[in-house]
Amino acid sequence: MSNTRKGRQKYYNIFSHFYDLFIKIHSHNYGEETRKFLVDSARLAKKNHPRVLDICCGTGSVALAFAQKHPEVQSIGYDFAIGMLHKAKEKDRSGRTQFINGDAARLSFADNSFDVVCCSHALYELKNEVRTAALLEMKRVVKPDGLVLIMEHEVPRRRLIKFLFYIRMLSMGLKDAQEFVHQGIMPFKKIFTHVTLSHSQSGKSKLIICSKT
């Protein structure tokens, strides 16, 4: 792993201590609404013992939301920052969700093994080459009839929040993040066969729904 990647891991390990509080303030409590939107879009109701993988899961809110909504689901959260995974495990009262440490650019799972692979509010923070590798890996591990769901922030409208959003992107590499935000669904169309875009009711987040067949 490169020194930059190790530096980022350290940053996220420190961030894990106040991540949930930061998100609560940043999202004005819209987190629950956007997670519900993502989980409902997964269309798991008719699947038998579905498997869901949440890449860059952070403190596990999305992986846990899947487990809560679908008692028969096998939900796995995957992240390269141990600190984030510790927080996720603390939040998992039922102990049903698995949290695995690893890099999004190299997933330790078999081809075609998940009904849903998702990534929430994290892709824009990845360097271009890592992001492309991660998307290719998501495509590899999702089943042919499965879905890859990518949730991203809309660029905030309120000036202060917009400023904080860009400051955060700056710390991640402004050029790559800006390119990603402004390219819309183009990076996904280059990789997946079908790509659609929808928006959460509050307008805080957008969801890119991708499939490979």
Ligand SMILES: C[S@@+](CC[C@H](N)C(=O)[O-])C[C@H]1O[C@@H](n2cnc3c(N)ncnc32)[C@H](O)[C@@H]1O
């Ligand atoms: C902004 S947080 C998003 C967390 C969570 N998905 C959510 O919606 O709250 C970004 C997460 O991506 C993880 N991450 C960043 N680069 C990664 C990589 N290359 N492989 C795995 N996880 C990574 C970080 O550790 C962090 O937990």
